Amino acid sequence: MKPLDPRLLRHARATRTYLVLSVALGVALAALVVAQATLLADGITAVYLHGADVHRIAPTLAWLAAVVALRAAVAWAQEVVAARSSAAVKHQLRSRLLAHVAALGPGAAGDSGKVATLATRGLDALDAYFARYLPQLVLAALVPVIVLARIAPVDLVAAGTVALTLPLIPVFMALVGLHTESANRRQFRLLARLSHHFLDVVAGLPTLRVFGRARRQAGIIARISAEQRTVTMRTLRVAFLSSLVLELLATLSVALVAVGIGLRLVDGGLGLATALLVLILAPEAYLPLRQVGANYHASAEGLAAATEVFRMLDTPVPPRGAAPAPSGVIRFEGVTVRHDGRAEASLPPLTAEIRPGELVALTGPSGCGKSTALAVLLGLTAPTTGRVTVGGHDLAGVSPDAWCRRVAWLPQRPWLSAGTIADNIRLGAPGATDTAVRRAAEQAGALDFIDALPAGLATELGDDGAGLSAGQRQRVALARVFLRDAPLVLLDEPTANLDADTEAGILAAIRAHAAGRTVVMTAHRATLVALADRTILVGAVPDLVTAAVAAAAEAAA
Numbered sequence: 282m283k284p285l286d287p288r289l290l291r292h293a294r295a296t297r298t299y300l301v302l303s304v305a306l307g308v309a310l311a312a313l314v315v316a317q318a319t320l321l322a323d324g325i326t327a328v329y330l331h332g333a334d335v336h337r338i339a340p341t342l343a344w345l346a347a348v349v350a351l352r353a354a355v356a357w358a359q360e361v362v363a364a365r366s367s368a369a370v371k372h373q374l375r376s377r378l379l380a381h382v383a384a385l386g387p388g389a390a391g392d393s394g395k396v397a398t399l400a401t402r403g404l405d406a407l408d409a410y411f412a413r414y415l416p417q418l419v420l421a422a423l424v425p426v427i428v429l430a431r432i433a434p435v436d437l438v439a440a441g442t443v444a445l446t447l448p449l450i451p452v453f454m455a456l457v458g459l460h461t462e463s464a465n466r467r468q469f470r471l472l473a474r475l476s477h478h479f480l481d482v483v484a485g486l487p488t489l490r491v492f493g494r495a496r497r498q499a500g501i502i503a504r505i506s507a508e509q510r511t512v513t514m515r516t517l518r519v520a521f522l523s524s525l526v527l528e529l530l531a532t533l534s535v536a537l538v539a540v541g542i543g544l545r546l547v548d549g550g551l552g553l554a555t556a557l558l559v560l561i562l563a564p565e566a567y568l569p570l571r572q573v574g575a576n577y578h579a580s581a582e583g584l585a586a587a588t589e590v591f592r593m594l595d596t597p598v599p600p601r602g603a604a605p606a607p608s609g610v611i612r613f614e615g616v617t618v619r620h621d622g623r624a625e626a627s628l629p630p631l632t633a634e635i636r637p638g639e640l641v642a643l644t645g646p647s648g649c650g651k652s653t654a655l656a657v658l659l660g661l662t663a664p665t666t667g668r669v670t671v672g673g674h675d676l677a678g679v680s681p682d683a684w685c686r687r688v689a690w691l692p693q694r695p696w697l698s699a700g701t702i703a704d705n706i707r708l709g710a711p712g713a714t715d716t717a718v719r720r721a722a723e724q725a726g727a728l729d730f731i732d733a734l735p736a737g738l739a740t741e742l743g744d745d746g747a748g749l750s751a752g753q754r755q756r757v758a759l760a761r762v763f764l765r766d767a768p769l770v771l772l773d774e775p776t777a778n779l780d781a782d783t784e785a786g787i788l789a790a791i792r793a794h795a796a797g798r799t800v801v802m803t804a805h806r807a808t809l810v811a812l813a814d815r816t817i818l819v820g821a822v823p824d825l826v827t828a829a830v831a832a833a834a835e836a837a838a
């Protein structure tokens with residue numbers, strides 16, 4: 282990545298304001314550096330050459346104190362601006378990343394561990410880039426020019442020496458940068474892999490323990506950690522060595538200038554005031570460049586993370602419509618879905634019609650594509666071929682947000698968030714009253730067990746609804762659907778985890794809720810199938826066609 286990636290300016294507008302302020306403060310600081318050196322040289326010369334007493338140099342000393350105080354104030358302002366800008370840029374990039382990941386949809390954004398690492402620790406590493414690297418980069422571009430402009434008129438030889446040796450530092454830095462960039466990218470990839478694997482192992486720990494595989498996973502995590510440690514140490518080694526060489530280069534360059542000045546001073550070819558001015562200013566010309574080199578490594582992790590964020594932001598979002606959500610007959614017109622890397626279609630060609638107000642059951646053997654058909658209808662999965670129309674409008678042209686507002690969904694594995702049971706039921710209707718929440722819980726057959734809990738609806742759940750049984754989770758999620766009051770209701774096996782008695786109550790509640798709404802549910806159980814006005818067989822028709830074609834081919838042979 283370049284020292285200042287143009288994509289940073291494009292994706293995080295706060296960077297522009299920061300750069301403008303940084304340049305303004307940089308110019309002020311460079312001018313103060315020159316003023317301080319001039320005042321120091323004048324003061325020392327006045328005392329040593331002309332024997333000036335304190336009274337005569339008092340104005341110079343007062344100016345010097347003012348310049349030093351101003352330098353401190355500008356340095357403080359630089360820190361404040363850098364910290365605020367860093368926070369603003371991280372906020373903007375994070376918001377964009379999360380919005381883009383949401384727009385890409387599940388699966389398309391890559392694994393969740395990587396996204397989590399990027400959005401948290403990855404972007405946090407940009408602090409070093411904004412607080413330390415960028416301000417020095419701006420100073421490195423300004424200070425040498427202003428210092429040279431001050432030295433050149435009074436001592437052309439010293440100005441020439443500085444001008445010739447200064448470029449050696451960026452050239453050397455570029456060489457180090459080439460070497461470290463790939464190491465940093467590798468380090469970040471390993472960190473992302475480690476987080477992803479760690480999240481997976483923690484989530485599956487009970488299963489891994491029961492099957493005696495927990496230790497093996499610990500071994501894998503240890504191996505990835507060791508790999509990451511090696512790469513980090515390699516990056517640090519390069520960082521320390523390159524700082525050493527940069528310091529050496531800068532010190533030798535200043536020494537070269539100093540030796541030239543010393544010789545000319547002895548010769549009498551140079552005045553003391555000029556010699557002092559150049560001696561004080563020369564190290565200042567190299568300082569920002571040295572700092573850029575030293576801070577490059579601290580900021581490289583943030584830059585590697587930012588590059589990953591930009592790569593993700595540049596992934597095109599599949600075209601989605603903006604039209605308002607229509608209502609009317611839903612038609613699956615030869616819809617198929619084939620997931621990447623799978624030979625078999627996840628949803629074989631499906632042609633079906635669902636009329637408004639119908640309660641329809643999608644049936645078929647396990648794995649035939651019923652949930653996939655619901656995902657297509659929800660807009661979570663794009664059809665590979667064919668299309669879904671609603672009231673004659675292609676769903677692909679409809680705004681996903683507008684469409685989701687018309688839909689309530691009970692997934693096969695309902696997701697509950699950490700929070701109270703009432704919060705979870707209110708997910709799709711945040712403004713619902715307590716009475717409405719209770720009524721929805723009652724409809725879903727959840728009120729009995731909720732009231733038996735010490736805090737009732739205010740009971741706090743753990744992550745992903747920890748603290749409830751599978752059947753209880755399902756009923757809380759169903760209450761959420763009932764409360765949402767959407768015209769289209771999609772239910773994925775709504776009674777899968779329930780006993781016969783509870784199921785009977787839920788079936789009656791679904792029937793009652795279906796009045797005036799369109800309900801599409803996937804169903805294995807005969808009771809659920811019997812509840813529907815009509816069933817749609819998923820996957821079976823193409824199988825029959827294939828079998829018929831195969832039989833015809835066999836007969837012909």
Ligand SMILES: Nc1ncnc2c1ncn2[C@@H]1O[C@H](COP(=O)(O)OP(=O)(O)OP(=O)(O)O)[C@@H](O)[C@H]1O
Pocket residue numbers: 388620621623626627628646647648649650651652653654693803
């Ligand atoms: N994200 C995915 N990537 C790859 N293949 C997938 C993905 N999701 C589902 N599949 C495959 O698509 C096929 C249909 O899955 P789907 O969940 O739609 O079946 P289903 O009919 O709902 O099954 P069940 O009745 O068991 O719930 C399965 O073979 C599954 O392996």
